[in-house]
Amino acid sequence: MARIKRIATASAPVNIAVVKYWGKKDTKLILPTNDSLSVTLDQDHLRSLTSSAAVEVEEEEEQGESASASAAAAAAAASKDRLWLNGVEEEIGSEGRLRTCIDELRNARRKVEGEDGGVEKIAHLPLHIVSENNFPTAAGLASSASGFAALVWSISSLYQLNSDSGGHLSTSALSRVARQGSGSACRSLFGGFVAWQGGEAKDGSDSLALQVAEREHWKDLHAIICVISDAKKGTPSTAGMQRTVQTSAALQSRISHVVPERMQRITSAIKQRDFDAFAKETMRDSNNFHATCLDTSPPIFYLNDTSRLVIQLVEELNRSSEQAGAGAGAIAAYTFDAGPNAVLYAPEKNVPLVLSLIRHYFPNADFDDPFKLLPSLPRDGLSSAD
Ligand code: DP6
Numbered sequence: 001m002a003r004i005k006r007i008a009t010a011s012a013p014v015n016i017a018v019v020k021y022w023g024k025k026d027t028k029l030i031l032p033t034n035d036s037l038s039v040t041l042d043q044d045h046l047r048s049l050t051s052s053a054a055v056e057v058e059e060e061e062e063q064g065e066s067a068s069a070s071a072a073a074a075a076a077a078a079s080k081d082r083l084w085l086n087g088v089e090e091e092i093g094s095e096g097r098l099r100t101c102i103d104e105l106r107n108a109r110r111k112v113e114g115e116d117g118g119v120e121k122i123a124h125l126p127l128h129i130v131s132e133n134n135f136p137t138a139a140g141l142a143s144s145a146s147g148f149a150a151l152v153w154s155i156s157s158l159y160q161l162n163s164d165s166g167g168h169l170s171t172s173a174l175s176r177v178a179r180q181g182s183g184s185a186c187r188s189l190f191g192g193f194v195a196w197q198g199g200e201a202k203d204g205s206d207s208l209a210l211q212v213a214e215r216e217h218w219k220d221l222h223a224i225i226c227v228i229s230d231a232k233k234g235t236p237s238t239a240g241m242q243r244t245v246q247t248s249a250a251l252q253s254r255i256s257h258v259v260p261e262r263m264q265r266i267t268s269a270i271k272q273r274d275f276d277a278f279a280k281e282t283m284r285d286s287n288n289f290h291a292t293c294l295d296t297s298p299p300i301f302y303l304n305d306t307s308r309l310v311i312q313l314v315e316e317l318n319r320s321s322e323q324a325g326a327g328a329g330a331i332a333a334y335t336f337d338a339g340p341n342a343v344l345y346a347p348e349k350n351v352p353l354v355l356s357l358i359r360h361y362f363p364n365a366d367f368d369d370p371f372k373l374l375p376s377l378p379r380d381g382l383s384s385a386d
Helices: 058-063 073-080 097-115 143-160 171-181 183-189 237-247 250-271 275-294 305-324 349-360
Strands: 003-013 015-019 024-026 038-042 049-057 083-084 088-090 128-134 193-199 210-213 222-226 331-336 343-346 371-373 381-386
Touching: 003 143, 003 183, 015 183, 015 193, 015 250, 015 275, 015 331, 024 237, 038 250, 049 143, 073 097, 073 237, 073 305, 097 143, 097 171, 128 143, 143 183, 143 237, 171 183, 171 210, 183 210, 193 250, 222 349, 237 275, 250 275, 275 305, 275 331, 275 343, 305 331, 305 343, 305 349, 343 349
Parallel strands: 083 128
Antiparallel strands: 003 049, 003 381, 015 038, 038 193, 049 128, 083 088, 193 210, 222 343, 222 371, 331 343
16 A cells, blocks of 8 residues: 655646757757747646655655665665556656656755755655546647646656745756657646757757747737547657658758748747738748658658648638738648647637638538637646645
8 A cells, every 4th residue: 555645736738839849869868950939728628637646655664764865765766656647557667758757856856855854755755646638648639748747847846846846946947857758848848939949968958948928928829729630640759750860851951940040030920929920930830840751761641631621721711811911911820740630820810710611611521620729828727735
């Protein structure tokens, strides 16, 4: 029987990149070949909820506090860490990404316990972690981003490492840990508009997420997720991006100038709330990313016929708005990750038109009713309890 000594719960939402991360220069540390930028979505719809508990099991009670400071005790605890994902226990591999994240946070807690004798000793206790998504994991939506962000935030709350729980680690510092779980996860620690600065350092010390603007800065911007297929994707992003790094010449232009220039333009579009510029950069980056996947050998196909029809529909809509003149600008923007599902961004006033057109042109669509999402701050609902 395990007895909970201390527990903390955190939730983190999904983020959808408008400038895509695709490629690693270090696969262990997860250092990207280019910067990226995303919008963090509202967690009422797509989020991971994770509770982490430091537990006492019989052997630990016998060992008592004396063993707590030793590395051997931490290693013994690590071997007893357990994780349940959506109700099913998962193996925590000894070399895996999950292990890396837990070890980094446990080591940070051990350091605090070593420096401050008054701090409760819990680093030597095994962790029991329970995590759930409020959306189907197989829906082709970015569950690893919200999953690792919620995991890192819940353990850092349990260990009182993050600034919200009185600790010394900033959210950006913790994003370095989440990054080693899944690259895109580093961006889900922040709400609103978030950049992942790829960094130069070989040890990954400057590869972290930064908030470009709060959600409140651009409340009018909405995201609509169109679930076109809920099948698991054919080529997982981790494997797909490595194949691209090894074989695609087009990736080199993305790294050297396409993304650096786009990061500047989209950051200024966000700062100025310029939807037309934001839409153009978002759509062009999605297309450039999928062209790069096609340039990979063998090619990677993430879009299907329905995805391409959605692209055509949005392009037509924007073109008709341009022709109507009066500086109306783009009505909506599309973007696609490593799968066929569309994410549309639109100012609030355009959302009814976009939804009605989708329903009109896809009356028998094999995708669920698109649902509307507001990007929001990620840490509502974060709680920790002793
Ligand atoms: C297309 O973050 O899932 O969604 O770091 O290997 O876990 P790993 O990959 P992951 O890749 C996401 C790729 C993307 C683009 C993006 O989110 O920036």
